[in-house]
Amino acid sequence: MPSHTQDATRTNDIRMRAVRPLLTPALLQEWLPAPDAALALVEQSRAGIARVLHGEDDRLIAVVGPCSIHDHAQALEYAQRLKAEADALAGELLMVMRVYFEKPRTTVGWKGYINDPRMDGSYAINDGLQMARRLLLDVLALGLPVGTEFLDLLSPQFISDLVSWGAIGARTTESQSHRQLASGLSCPVGFKNGTDGGVKVAADAIVAAQAPHAFIGMTQMGQAAIFETRGNPDCHVILRGGKAPNYSAADVQAACQLLAQAGLREQVMIDCSHANSAKQHRRQIDVAADVAAQIAAGERRITGVMIESHLNEGRQDITPGQPLQHGVSVTDACLSWQQTAPVLRQLAEAVKARRKRGA
Numbered sequence: 001m002p003s004h005t006q007d008a009t010r011t012n013d014i015r016m017r018a019v020r021p022l023l024t025p026a027l028l029q030e031w032l033p034a035p036d037a038a039l040a041l042v043e044q045s046r047a048g049i050a051r052v053l054h055g056e057d058d059r060l061i062a063v064v065g066p067c068s069i070h071d072h073a074q075a076l077e078y079a080q081r082l083k084a085e086a087d088a089l090a091g092e093l094l095m096v097m098r099v100y101f102e103k104p105r106t107t108v109g110w111k112g113y114i115n116d117p118r119m120d121g122s123y124a125i126n127d128g129l130q131m132a133r134r135l136l137l138d139v140l141a142l143g144l145p146v147g148t149e150f151l152d153l154l155s156p157q158f159i160s161d162l163v164s165w166g167a168i169g170a171r172t173t174e175s176q177s178h179r180q181l182a183s184g185l186s187c188p189v190g191f192k193n194g195t196d197g198g199v200k201v202a203a204d205a206i207v208a209a210q211a212p213h214a215f216i217g218m219t220q221m222g223q224a225a226i227f228e229t230r231g232n233p234d235c236h237v238i239l240r241g242g243k244a245p246n247y248s249a250a251d252v253q254a255a256c257q258l259l260a261q262a263g264l265r266e267q268v269m270i271d272c273s274h275a276n277s278a279k280q281h282r283r284q285i286d287v288a289a290d291v292a293a294q295i296a297a298g299e300r301r302i303t304g305v306m307i308e309s310h311l312n313e314g315r316q317d318i319t320p321g322q323p324l325q326h327g328v329s330v331t332d333a334c335l336s337w338q339q340t341a342p343v344l345r346q347l348a349e350a351v352k353a354r355r356k357r358g359a
């Protein structure tokens with residue numbers, strides 16, 4: 001035994017400013033339990049998405065909603081509008097609201113509703129987790145399933161029981177930790193292609209995520225533990241563009257060829273935003289029109305679309321002390337609801353046209 005107490009501060013935590021307490025997933029779930037109806041909706045919608053991915057349902061999965069959530073009431077106002085359209089188009093589109101709480105940044109910036117819910121650098125993460133879970137429950141209560149990006153490796157324990165579809169983003173598709181996480185998630189998961197446009201990393205991610213893994217995580221009680229997963233058979237690629245867009249028929253063909261070579265299902269979701277729209281939000285309309293034309297012409301390998309859409313179009317900066325405009329994105333620019341509804345109807349018509357062709 002050493003005769004002196006070791007000075008742990010000498011080489012440890014030298015760049016830490018603070019370590020604050022975190023509530024546990026179990027506590028949050030006790031405070032905000034999921035009603036039976038919400039759990040039933042999550043179960044049904046996950047199964048519905050899986051049926052589309054396995055070719056047993058010819059509808060198109062449509063993940064539609066704001067680039068990021070920053071306001072509860074505005075997100076619910078959006079959800080009400082989307083729910084009406086989801087019901088009207090339910091025969092053709094399997095609608096999932098994009099409810100993104102975690103934003104991966106290219107360098108720095110606001111990292112989302114969980115990380116900094118007050119958008120003022122106070123990083124009230126315990127509040128953010130509660131606010132996120134509360135919103136998910138409220139959206140589910142409207143009868144709308146929810147999709148989100150899983151960026152943090154521990155936050156899923158707080159909310160993933162309420163999520164029907166998950167995304168791993170372009171900046172994390174190549175990360176072993178995120179692939180392991182996806183292998184244990186209870187919902188279908190889409191992997192974005194890399195920011196450079198590389199689809200191989202997403203195909204590799206699917207291969208990795210469908211395999212079992214063992215890794216370190218945190219339990220519902222907030223304890224570190226070793227998790228052993230079974231593997232996730234419900235993963236797919238999301239084409240989001242890179243150095244160039246990748247939503248054309250030729251891009252879909254190239255991606256599917258690559259998937260086939262890896263022994264994977266030939267199917268893609270197309271993200272109409274990000275590098276496919278060159279971050280020009282209105283270009284999503286043109287991308288969706290091209291995708292609709294491919295589907296109407298009989299393309300069965302496009303099984304989903306993603307659209308970034310809010311109540312009002314464009315984006316705004318977060319400026320301390322300045323009020324924010326109602327229903328306008330604080331991250332990437334979005335289509336307005338008025339611009340979004342016709343795009344959804346066009347996609348639904350394309351699915352009908354594909355059916356008529358017997359494809």
Ligand SMILES: O=C[C@H](O)[C@H](O)COP(=O)(O)O
Pocket residue numbers: 067103104105106107108109274331332
């Ligand atoms: O979807 C949102 C953004 O494209 C992503 O978070 C990266 O944003 P940034 O390049 O503005 O940091």
Ligand SMILES: C=C(OP(=O)(O)O)C(=O)O
Pocket residue numbers: 067100104149168169170171192240274
């Ligand atoms: C960050 C996102 O996308 P990507 O990972 O494709 O940049 C997103 O969909 O919000």
